Amino acid sequence: RVRRLPLSRGFNMTPACWNLLLLLPVAAQVINGGQQHWPVPYRRFDRRPPVDSYCEAVYPFCPTGDRDGRVPYMRDRDVISVYRLQTPVWEFKYGDLLGKHIMHDAVGFSSAESGANYTMEWYELFQLGNCTFPHVRPDVHAPFWCNQGAACFFQGIDDLHWSQNGTLEKIGTLTGNQFNDMAQWVQDDNTTGIYYETWTVRSEPGPNATVWFESYDCSQFVHRAFRKLTELGAKLSSRSPTNYTKIYLYSGEPAFLGNDSAIFGQPALKNVAEDIRKFYHAFRPHQSLVDFALSLLEAYEKVVLDKSFYLYYNFEYWHLPMKPPYVRITYEEVPLP
Numbered sequence: 001r002v003r004r005l006p007l008s009r010g011f012n013m014t015p016a017c018w019n020l021l022l023l024l025p026v027a028a029q030v031i032n033g034g035q036q037h038w039p040v041p042y043r044r045f046d047r048r049p050p051v052d053s054y055c056e057a058v059y060p061f062c063p064t065g066d067r068d069g070r071v072p073y074m075r076d077r078d079v080i081s082v083y084r085l086q087t088p089v090w091e092f093k094y095g096d097l098l099g100k101h102i103m104h105d106a107v108g109f110s111s112a113e114s115g116a117n118y119t120m121e122w123y124e125l126f127q128l129g130n131c132t133f134p135h136v137r138p139d140v141h142a143p144f145w146c147n148q149g150a151a152c153f154f155q156g157i158d159d160l161h162w163s164q165n166g167t168l169e170k171i172g173t174l175t176g177n178q179f180n181d182m183a184q185w186v187q188d189d190n191t192t193g194i195y196y197e198t199w200t201v202r203s204e205p206g207p208n209a210t211v212w213f214e215s216y217d218c219s220q221f222v223h224r225a226f227r228k229l230t231e232l233g234a235k236l237s238s239r240s241p242t243n244y245t246k247i248y249l250y251s252g253e254p255a256f257l258g259n260d261s262a263i264f265g266q267p268a269l270k271n272v273a274e275d276i277r278k279f280y281h282a283f284r285p286h287q288s289l290v291d292f293a294l295s296l297l298e299a300y301e302k303v304v305l306d307k308s309f310y311l312y313y314n315f316e317y318w319h320l321p322m323k324p325p326y327v328r329i330t331y332e333e334v335p336l337p
């Protein structure tokens with residue numbers, strides 16, 4: 001099968017460059033046994049690498065959590081309530097272009113025996129903008145990503161924060177053993193799933209679309225946690241619709257480009273490397289959510305004009321031949337397992 005090559009506008013290719021581009025997707029095909037599987041599986045790691053000191057958190061990650069990410073042990077005869085937690089982090093003030101709101105999701109627990117309660121969430125170490133757009137640094141050739149995400153478990157549930165304009169709903173109970181098993185699962189998930197991915201990439205908006213890439217964000221963590229709890233024997237149910245924010249890109253079949261050293265370490269791919277730098281220069285990560293929203297709008301305009309997007313997934317670049325409706329933010333139902 002011949003895969004589409006990333007030959008969008010703005011490329012000035014030398015014959016040598018052509019050859020390499022022809023080879024890259026072929027190499028990917030061989031590695032995958034001749035068949036690309038969609039969606040591309042999110043890559044798991046053996047352990048979480050240390051964070052580069054260039055990355056700076058505006059808000060410290062998990063300030064009230066245990067330093068080593070320990071989760072308290074529950075006695076089996078305890079009854080642990082499970083809560084679905086959701087709160088808006090941003091409401092767009094730019095009409096209906098991208099949709100309405102971005103919600104943040106978490107899970108709550110409370111122990112009948114001790115009365116203590118806990119919040120468990122998964123989010124960016126260096127804020128959403130840094131997970132969505134890299135830093136294009138003059139002294140570093142490849143765009144530089146501060147895109148780690150991790151689980152945070154801490155004591156307390158801030159009722160007001162979640163219930164006002166959001167959701168705080170009890171959806172089930174666990175035994176102490178089920179809770180302890182879940183705690184073990186969170187530690188493993190947290191060690192092996194290390195980076196945040198904002199975008200879900202699909203071939204079209206309809207229900208039969210091919211999903212090229214899945215996001216890996218706070219709501220995906222909540223879905224994984226709920227699936228794990230169900231697998232452990234918990235029964236979860238909600239009286240209200242369980243909707244979640246999804247940030248979509250729409251494209252034709254993606255073409256594999258390669259990792260940093262493959263693209264930015266080879267003179268022959270200079271033009272692709274420059275194009276990626278140029279592409280991301282427009283969307284430098286910013287300090288505030290307002291700037292992030294403006295960057296999303298900029299991204300929208302850029303992909304509509306160029307019909308081109310460079311996705312960074314599993315620390316590798318893919319070229320997306322974008323198509324209408326390009327970018328969309330939805331708030332859609334994902335039923336409890």
Ligand SMILES: *[C@@H]1O[C@H](CO)[C@@H](O)[C@H](O)[C@H]1NC(C)=O
Pocket residue numbers: 054055056057058126127128129130146285286287288
């Ligand atoms: C993103 O990363 C830069 C560089 O590390 C940092 O200055 C900034 O505070 C981070 N956060 C946001 C939201 O941009």
Ligand SMILES: *[C@@H]1O[C@H](CO)[C@@H](O)[C@H](O)[C@H]1NC(C)=O
Pocket residue numbers: 048062065066067068069070150151152153186187190191
């Ligand atoms: C997950 O990893 C982060 C980053 O190393 C750490 O701060 C956090 O405590 C861990 N969370 C859990 C629940 O293990």
Ligand SMILES: *[C@@H]1O[C@H](CO)[C@@H](O)[C@H](O)[C@H]1NC(C)=O
Pocket residue numbers: 083108110116117156157159
């Ligand atoms: C969690 O604990 C705090 C402090 O005791 C309490 O104010 C709050 O109502 C509890 N929330 C839930 C959902 O149990």
Ligand SMILES: *[C@@H]1O[C@H](CO)[C@@H](O)[C@H](O)[C@H]1NC(C)=O
Pocket residue numbers: 160161164165
């Ligand atoms: C809930 O929404 C109202 C109106 O938009 C706002 O004034 C209030 O601060 C919000 N509450 C929270 C906890 O975000």
Ligand SMILES: *[C@@H]1O[C@H](CO)[C@@H](O)[C@H](O)[C@H]1NC(C)=O
Pocket residue numbers: 206207208
């Ligand atoms: C999706 O696929 C199913 C089964 O092939 C078909 O019945 C249905 O009409 C399709 N829906 C759309 C919107 O194409």
Ligand SMILES: *[C@@H]1O[C@H](CO)[C@@H](O)[C@H](O)[C@H]1NC(C)=O
Pocket residue numbers: 258259260261262
């Ligand atoms: C980058 O990709 C090349 C193959 O193109 C591979 O040999 C190399 O190990 C990869 N580097 C990293 C850091 O994954």
Ligand SMILES: *[C@@H]1O[C@H](CO)[C@@H](O)[C@H](O)[C@H]1NC(C)=O
Pocket residue numbers: 241243331332333
């Ligand atoms: C929740 O999701 C359903 C189905 O995806 C949708 O029809 C509904 O409008 C959504 N609710 C809100 C408040 O957006």
